[in-house]
Amino acid sequence: MTRLRPATREDFAGLPLEVAPRLLGGVLQVTAAGETVAVRLTEVEAYHGRGTGEVPDPGSHARMGPTPRNATMWGAPGHLYVYLSHGIHSCVNVVCAPEGVAGGVLLRGGEVVEGVDAARRRRPAARVDRDLARGPGRLGDAVGLRHPLHDGIDAVTGAPHHGAVARLLLPVEPLADAATGPRVGVAGDAGTAAYPWRFWIAGDPTVSAFRWGRGAGPAR
Incomplete structure (x- = not known):
């Protein structure tokens, strides 16, 4: 069984591509x-902001600079950027990079390892438990984080934020052989093999299904 330790602020001080x-x-x-729900993370995606790293990221919410929507991405690392996708789903990102440098890692998928009953109530459409947090919107629903209420919650200190508490635990020994490839459903060049910024545990059943974004694809 993987040994875990509480995450520190320094764990997220690197660029998202390094941290993911x-x-x-x-x-x-x-x-x-x-109610408490814990998810073992099996799939993540890195996103940089304007001026973050050597390669511009046209798929990032922070590609054009700071806005009210992406303000959390520019803040202190270790907080969670919770945004609304398609006006329905609350998706969860871990803010990475030094404060003032935008970046985040989207939590795309995972296995519910604590609070399965609570996750089932929150995700009644899930036919099997592997689907409870298989995909970023499902993961957000399963753990109970909602936009805009919980945007900015600190997952390092565990400080209460609008009735919720979040904590991140990291492996003592990071995974040595993570699979990597294009990000899921990202449009244009940002969703091609030029950005192999998705990382996952190969063969894990809770990893979401891959699909190309609009204007992306293997031929590009």
């Missing part, structure tokens, strides 16, 4: 509405 694979096998534990 180190999250695999880690656990996000959230207590919301009096």
